Amino acid sequence: MADESDPTTADVLVVGSGVAGCAAALGAARAGEDVVVATKAERPKDATSWWAQGGVAVSRSNAEGFKRDIVAASDDTADPDAVDVLVENANEAVRDVLIETLDVPFDTEADDPDTFDYGREAAHGERRILHVNASTGRHVLGPFLSYLDDHPNVTLREDTAALDLLTREGRVHGALCEHDGDLDPIYAGSTVLATGGIGALYGRSTNPDGATGDGIAMAALAGADVADMEYVQFHPTAYAGEVATPFLLSEALRGEGAILRNDDGDRFMPEHHPDAELAPRDVVARAVAAERERTGDVLLDVSSLDFTTEFPDLATNCDERDVDHRTGIPVAPAEHFLCGGIAVDSRGRTSLDRLFAVGECSRTGVHGANRLASTSLLEGLVWGLRAGRTAAASGADPEIVDVPDLRDSDPALPAAFAAEKFTRLREVMDEFVGLSRSPSGLRRASAAIRRLKGEVDAYVRTRTSRELYELRAATVTALLITRAARENTDSRGCHHLVVTTDEPEVHAD
Numbered sequence: 001m002a003d004e005s006d007p008t009t010a011d012v013l014v015v016g017s018g019v020a021g022c023a024a025a026l027g028a029a030r031a032g033e034d035v036v037v038a039t040k041a042e043r044p045k046d047a048t049s050w051w052a053q054g055g056v057a058v059s060r061s062n063a064e065g066f067k068r069d070i071v072a073a074s075d076d077t078a079d080p081d082a083v084d085v086l087v088e089n090a091n092e093a094v095r096d097v098l099i100e101t102l103d104v105p106f107d108t109e110a111d112d113p114d115t116f117d118y119g120r121e122a123a124h125g126e127r128r129i130l131h132v133n134a135s136t137g138r139h140v141l142g143p144f145l146s147y148l149d150d151h152p153n154v155t156l157r158e159d160t161a162a163l164d165l166l167t168r169e170g171r172v173h174g175a176l177c178e179h180d181g182d183l184d185p186i187y188a189g190s191t192v193l194a195t196g197g198i199g200a201l202y203g204r205s206t207n208p209d210g211a212t213g214d215g216i217a218m219a220a221l222a223g224a225d226v227a228d229m230e231y232v233q234f235h236p237t238a239y240a241g242e243v244a245t246p247f248l249l250s251e252a253l254r255g256e257g258a259i260l261r262n263d264d265g266d267r268f269m270p271e272h273h274p275d276a277e278l279a280p281r282d283v284v285a286r287a288v289a290a291e292r293e294r295t296g297d298v299l300l301d302v303s304s305l306d307f308t309t310e311f312p313d314l315a316t317n318c319d320e321r322d323v324d325h326r327t328g329i330p331v332a333p334a335e336h337f338l339c340g341g342i343a344v345d346s347r348g349r350t351s352l353d354r355l356f357a358v359g360e361c362s363r364t365g366v367h368g369a370n371r372l373a374s375t376s377l378l379e380g381l382v383w384g385l386r387a388g389r390t391a392a393a394s395g396a397d398p399e400i401v402d403v404p405d406l407r408d409s410d411p412a413l414p415a416a417f418a419a420e421k422f423t424r425l426r427e428v429m430d431e432f433v434g435l436s437r438s439p440s441g442l443r444r445a446s447a448a449i450r451r452l453k454g455e456v457d458a459y460v461r462t463r464t465s466r467e468l469y470e471l472r473a474a475t476v477t478a479l480l481i482t483r484a485a486r487e488n489t490d491s492r493g494c495h496h497l498v499v500t501t502d503e504p505e506v507h508a509d
């Protein structure tokens, strides 16, 4: 049970310690607020941010070109005001935080150490991506966490999972957290959700296992608006074999000239899009899936690159997995990023009072129906700083509210129950709510997930354990995705509907 005699309080509670959560903590801490960062991560690599490869896009001196590329990749669905916020703040946020505060060692030109080596990725019209080889994420997140650890206004609480938001009369007052089997309500003036993505809902994902959609589910259950949940982005070139940790073949490879070949050895992307391998992600992902279905393996041919010299991290990844890059690297689409999420404004404010959301769990409008490569770390950074500053400026004090229905934490939840239900959920999402969807498939998914959710909810009424709440979050989030996909009959970006002539009529619920 929680120790109610000595409640934990904070001016600002940040849930999650990826780049977005770190940026929110920094924004609030710089304004002098007491910040608690509660993160279920035990190690930095539990956050997706750690695994980011290609880098951080910046505007350089061509803001309008950057905006055009974001909007084009989104299939013209990105919110222009949100794109303005991202792009207009990009150079300054990166300079201030990543370069001057954290001293991230971005690659520079071989013959000029004072000039950054800007990379190019698919659907970017020019070179504008700052990177540290192809493992940018860890070089950003590592220093960020160390910096916050030393910051006098920030308390980092690792291995601490938020299970539910604490609310009273539509206002959010913190979160009920769990650490080592104990429940601990953390009361806060403002609460910032930065819990990342949803990869764990799918059988194949580039995300770490903890990406169970917790923040989205907690916010939605508390009544916050969510939006664009149907836009689940699949990366076209994840390694096709079995791997214990995410292994992505970065878009930067295609940016530098790698090409895709089918099992017959033929290059196929020019038939699918005028930009061939540099087409937007959703187009390339569907083409790769179609060629795999038609001919077998799809290989990423990196023979035109000096692979081991230009991408030493990826070459090492290949070596560690006994993948011979000289014969082509087998690739397949995998869930990668959720474009939608908790609906927020330009300062990360949600529809609930004193609740903010930033990073991949939020929906700012920047990505619309499909995200442009290397804009997610940037979005987390820009919105994180803005939300942290806004939360601090609100000056809200923590209030102790009732913790409804507090139950003993029971770590003895049958592990087999959670594992079995998760497996079933992934099967349903893979089959019916993946890269292509059909109205009848979505209807079947909806029914199956509802059934699962019913079983999980029955457990939630009697127990409080982290695994169970992750499972609950996953089922709630899966239902939100499926519902949004059923309601949207327009194939755009990542939401691709295949309607056959014998499809029964769609009835959204």
Ligand SMILES: Cc1cc2nc3c(=O)[nH]c(=O)nc-3n(C[C@H](O)[C@H](O)[C@H](O)COP(=O)(O)OP(=O)(O)OC[C@H]3O[C@@H](n4cnc5c(N)ncnc54)[C@H](O)[C@@H]3O)c2cc1C
Binding pocket: 015, 016, 017, 018, 019, 020, 021, 038, 039, 040, 041, 046, 047, 048, 049, 050, 051, 052, 053, 054, 055, 056, 057, 136, 137, 160, 161, 162, 163, 194, 195, 196, 197, 206, 207, 208, 210, 214, 215, 246, 247, 248, 336, 337, 358, 359, 360, 361, 373, 374, 375, 376, 377, 378, 380
């Ligand atoms: C392989 C790979 C490569 C990528 N490459 C790039 C790239 O080059 N450029 C780019 O811009 N983007 C890239 N992305 C996308 C980008 O990395 C993510 O979208 C971004 O890092 C998300 O940041 P975040 O802070 O929102 O979430 P995360 O980094 O996932 O952090 C979420 C945090 O919340 C914690 N958490 C979750 N639930 C709870 C809970 N209930 N209680 C407490 N804590 C919780 C997690 O433990 C974690 O610490 C890549 C993604 C992958 C998977």
